[in-house]
Each structure stands twice: as C-alpha cells, then as structure tokens.
Amino acid sequence: MSEQEAESWVAHHPPDGGSCYRVVMWQQGAVDHRHLTAWKAARAGYVERMQQAGLRGTRGALAREREELQAYNASISSEAFAFRTRAQDVRTGGMREALRADAGVLGYKLGNGAAEVWLELSGEVGVDFHVQSWQAAAPKVTWSSDLIVEQLTAADAAEWQKAHRSTEEPIEAGAEGSAPFRHISVLLQETAGALQAAPGKVMVDATLGGGGHSEKLLQAGAMVWGIDQDPMARIATRYRLAHYGEQLRVLAGNFREIAKLLREHGVDSVDGVLADLGVSSPQVDTASRGFSFLAEGPLDMRMNPNQPRSAADVVNEASEKELADILWQYGEERASRVIARRIVQQREHEPITTTTQLANIICSVLPRRGKQHPATRSFQALRIAVNDELAALDELLVGGLSILRSGGRMAVITFHSLEDRKVKQFFERVTRPEIDRPEWAQPRPNPEYKARSVTRKPITPSEAELSANPRSRSAKLRVIEKI
Numbered sequence: 125m126s127e128q129e130a131e132s133w134v135a136h137h138p139p140d141g142g143s144c145y146r147v148v149m150w151q152q153g154a155v156d157h158r159h160l161t162a163w164k165a166a167r168a169g170y171v172e173r174m175q176q177a178g179l180r181g182t183r184g185a186l187a188r189e190r191e192e193l194q195a196y197n198a199s200i201s202s203e204a205f206a207f208r209t210r211a212q213d214v215r216t217g218g219m220r221e222a223l224r225a226d227a228g229v230l231g232y233k234l235g236n237g238a239a240e241v242w243l244e245l246s247g248e249v250g251v252d253f254h255v256q257s258w259q260a261a262a263p264k265v266t267w268s269s270d271l272i273v274e275q276l277t278a279a280d281a282a283e284w285q286k287a288h289r290s291t292e293e294p295i296e297a298g299a300e301g302s303a304p305f306r307h308i309s310v311l312l313q314e315t316a317g318a319l320q321a322a323p324g325k326v327m328v329d330a331t332l333g334g335g336g337h338s339e340k341l342l343q344a345g346a347m348v349w350g351i352d353q354d355p356m357a358r359i360a361t362r363y364r365l366a367h368y369g370e371q372l373r374v375l376a377g378n379f380r381e382i383a384k385l386l387r388e389h390g391v392d393s394v395d396g397v398l399a400d401l402g403v404s405s406p407q408v409d410t411a412s413r414g415f416s417f418l419a420e421g422p423l424d425m426r427m428n429p430n431q432p433r434s435a436a437d438v439v440n441e442a443s444e445k446e447l448a449d450i451l452w453q454y455g456e457e458r459a460s461r462v463i464a465r466r467i468v469q470q471r472e473h474e475p476i477t478t479t480t481q482l483a484n485i486i487c488s489v490l491p492r493r494g495k496q497h498p499a500t501r502s503f504q505a506l507r508i509a510v511n512d513e514l515a516a517l518d519e520l521l522v523g524g525l526s527i528l529r530s531g532g533r534m535a536v537i538t539f540h541s542l543e544d545r546k547v548k549q550f551f552e553r554v555t556r557p558e559i560d561r562p563e564w565a566q567p568r569p570n571p572e573y574k575a576r577s578v579t580r581k582p583i584t585p586s587e588a589e590l591s592a593n594p595r596s597r598s599a600k601l602r603v604i605e606k607i
C-alpha cells in the first residue's frame with residue numbers, strides 16, 4: 125500500500141485546549157531495524173540538545189533541533205506507511221472503531237503497516253493509556269514497541285483537521301463506530317421526572333456514561349456531578365456536554381465512594397442521586413474492551429481499565445471451585461461446574477486470552493437452546509466479578525442515601541435480577557417505619573427508617589421504548605425520597 129492509499133478520518137470536534145500530540149505506531153518489521161537504531165540514537169541526541177537549548181533559553185537552537193527531529197520522525201513514519209510485504213493490515217479488527225470511539229482522537233490516518241493519530245489529552249490519562257486501548261483493538265497485529273510521539277500546538281492540530289476534512293468519509297447514522305460514545309439512555313423521561321430536577325438543585329449522576337440522563341437534568345436547570353469509573357465515558361461526555369460549562373462537573377471514581385468523592389469537592393448533601401447500572405453500549409460494542417462474546421477481543425471486561433484484575437486474570441488464575449461459584453452466583457448458570465472444569469482443562473494447554481476463545485469453550489460444553497447465546501450468563505457473571513458490581517452497589521445505596529437532603533430523591537435503574545433484588549430489599553429496609561417480629565409483643569420503630577417509597581412497583585419501559593431500544597427490555601426503575 126502506498127501512502128496515498130492510506131485512509132484518513134477527522135473527528136467533528138476541534139481541539140478543546142488540552143495538550144495535543146501526533147502519535148505514529150507501526151507493526152513490527154515495518155521499519156528496517158538499522159534505520160530504527162539510528163533514529164533512536166539520533167532521537168536521544170536531539171532530546172538532550174533540546175534540553176540544553178531549553179535551559180540556556182536559546183529558542184532558535186531549540187526550534188532547529190525540534191525541526192530536525194520532526195524530519196527524522198517523518199522519514200520513519202513514511203517508511204512504516206509504505207510497508208507492504210508480510211503486512212497484517214492494521215485496519216483490521218476494531219482499530220477504526222476504537223479510534224473513533226475515543227473522544228480524545230482528533231483524527232487518524234491508517235495504512236497497511238502503520239497508524240498515525242492526532243490526539244488531545246483531557247488530563248485524565250496519558251498518551252500510553254490511549255495507545256494501549258487502540259492497539260488492543262487490533263490484537264492480530266504485532267505492534268512495534270517503538271513509537272513516535274510529538275507534541276503539537278492546538279493550532280497545528282486544528283490545521284491538520286482542516287486540511288484533511290475534505291477526505292472524511294461520510295458518517296452514516298448508526299454505522300458501527302461512526303458516532304463516538306453512542307448510548308441510548310433508558311427510561312429517560314421517567315427518571316428525569318422522578319428526580320424533579322430544577323434550577324438551584326444539585327444532583328449526582330453516579331453512572332455518567334454517555335451523559336443522556338445527566339443532560340436531561342442539566343436541561344431542567346440542575347447542577348450535576350457526574351461520576352464514572354470509565355475514562356472513555358468521562359472524556360466523551362465531557363466533550364459532548366462541554367457547553368454546560370461548570371453546570372456539569374465530571375468526577376473520576378467508583379460510585380461505591382460517592383459520599384467521599386463529593387466531600388472532596390466540598391459537597392455534603394444533594395437533592396438527587398441517580399444510578400443507571402451496568403455497562404454502556406460503547407463498552408459492550410467496542411471489541412477491545414472485551415465485554416462481548418460476539419466480537420473477537422482481549423478478555424478484559426474492566427470498566428475501569430486501570431484496575432489491576434481483568435477477566436483473563438480471573439479465568440486463568442481462579443480455582444475451578446471459584447470459577448464455578450462466580451458462574452453460579454453472578455450468572456445463575458446451571459452448567460457452572462461443567463464450564464469451570466472445561467476452562468481449567470483448556471487453560472492447561474494455553475492461556476485463555478480472548479473473548480472468542482472463552483465463548484468457544486462455553487459453546488463446546490453447552491449446546492445452544494432457544495434465542496440466548498450459551499455464553500450470555502457466563503459473560504455476565506465474569507463481568508460482575510471483575511468489576512465487583514454487587515458489593516459496589518451495596519455501598520452506593522448506603523452512600524447515596526446518606527448524602528441526600530430531606531426531600532431529595534434517589535432513582536436506581538437495574539438490568540438483572542441480582543441487582544434488582546438488592547435495590548428492592550434496600551429500599552424496603554429503609555422505607556419501613558416499623559419492624560415486627562413474631563417474638564415481639566408489638567412492632568418497634570425501624571432504626572434504618574429514612575425514606576418513603578415513590579414507586580410502589582418498579583417502572584419499566586413502555587412498548588414504544590422497547591421497540592426503539594431492545595436493550596431496555598430488562599430495565600427497572602425504583603425511586604425513594606428521603607424524609
């Protein structure tokens with residue numbers, strides 16, 4: 125493939141004031157190793173001279189050194205882009221999709237042997253984090269560990285976008301990966317209505333995701349603190365809702381620490397807490413996040429990619445009994461023991477590192493019955509275990525209620541029976557004025573009584589919502605109000 129044939133794509137948003145970089149990565153073998161060795165030695169020399177020039181304040185010398193290094197970088201990247209023989213096409217796998225779903229990406233150029241990306245950092249994570257997530261999306265490509273990373277001015281990045289916008293592919297609505305972070309919010313009107321957002325009110329969206337629910341609260345005039353443990357969600361939504369300025373504050377963290385996170389920002393109490401549990405569509409649909417058994421990707425499943433233990437770690441390291449317990453307790457999988465045994469047998473031959481490898485192991489012991497894929501329950505179970513979802517939910521419920529002001533409301537949307545049972549039982553516990561036991565002569569006041577129930581029965585999606593968004597089918601909304 126020649127350089128002219130490489131494809132370019134430009135994001136809709138311009139740089140937003142963060143630091144911008146040009147990153148070039150290539151597959152192993154795309155650049156002659158003698159050329160690479162010479163480049164690395166020269167780079168070290170340039171960097172040192174640039175530092176000295178910087179210390180002396182000799183701007184002219186600094187600029188000259190930088191220009192020379194950039195010219196050298198350009199020769200390496202053109203060699204990588206011109207690479208043909210034995211090339212694995214870097215455009216395969218989910219590379220395009222991962223780049224387009226990354227809200228920090230201002231644009232990219234993809235060729236046979238190399239990828240060049242214009243990136244803006246939001247301050248949340250570094251260049252390495254982005255590079256790892258893009259490379260994970262093309263697991264078949266053996267990436268060189270060498271990279272070109274050049275800092276750019278925002279003006280240069282905007283200039284590049286302008287120059288390449290004409291080559292941008294048309295974006296079809298709903299096309300895979302074409303709309304960054306597209307998540308259809310569930311029970312949107314119902315949740316916003318229940319939370320009674322209004323000017324002067326302060327709300328916490330404990331599961332910011334694509335920000336659909338937050339946006340409704342912002343539109344009603346409330347100030348919103350949005351929490352998410354996924355940096356991709358935070359970056360994307362911060363961009364998308366940037367026009368709300370300080371009315372939306374985005375916080376990195378786990379909602380199990382909701383009270384602490386807010387206290388660190390001087391907030392002791394709020395008028396509303398919202399949690400729309402589970403994963404977002406971009407998490408599931410981005411193969412490199414490893415949540416889906418339908419797409420080949422690394423077996424990851426971490427909502428917070430900085431957390432140490434991935435699904436592959438669990439699958440390869442847990443004992444057979446631990447695996448069976450996870451599948452049974454979190455997936456209600458009746459074949460939990462058989463699947464756990466087969467996993468342990470298989471991992472003795474080779475580690476289980478991809479989603480399809482695990483899905484195939486499950487399918488080999490579990491015949492397909494009905495519409496549901498045999499791996500559905502096991503993948504749900506692993507996801508819950510990897511992200512410690514049920515224990516985090518327990519802490520969210522207690523913490524969320526503790527920061528509500530009197531008259532404030534907490535709305536929780538669940539997607540499966542394990543979550544819903546927890547929310548239902550917690551809400552029942554805190555809304556009961558009295559408790560009665562057979563051994564007591566009369567009912568006694570409930571020391572946990574703190575709220576009244578707003579939804580006697582859970583609210584579920586309407587027929588219209590179900591047909592527009594089938595992923596809403598198991599959603600249940602429950603709401604309480606603090607007394």
Ligand SMILES: C[S@@+](CC[C@H](N)C(=O)[O-])C[C@H]1O[C@@H](n2cnc3c(N)ncnc32)[C@H](O)[C@@H]1O
Nearest residue numbers: 309331333334335336337352353354378379400
């Ligand atoms: C269903 S999505 C929320 C979608 C959002 N309501 C919207 O309208 O776009 C759930 C989000 O919650 C986040 N999340 C799940 N568990 C979390 C936890 N324990 N702490 C922080 N964020 C969490 C996920 O990363 C995901 O982005």
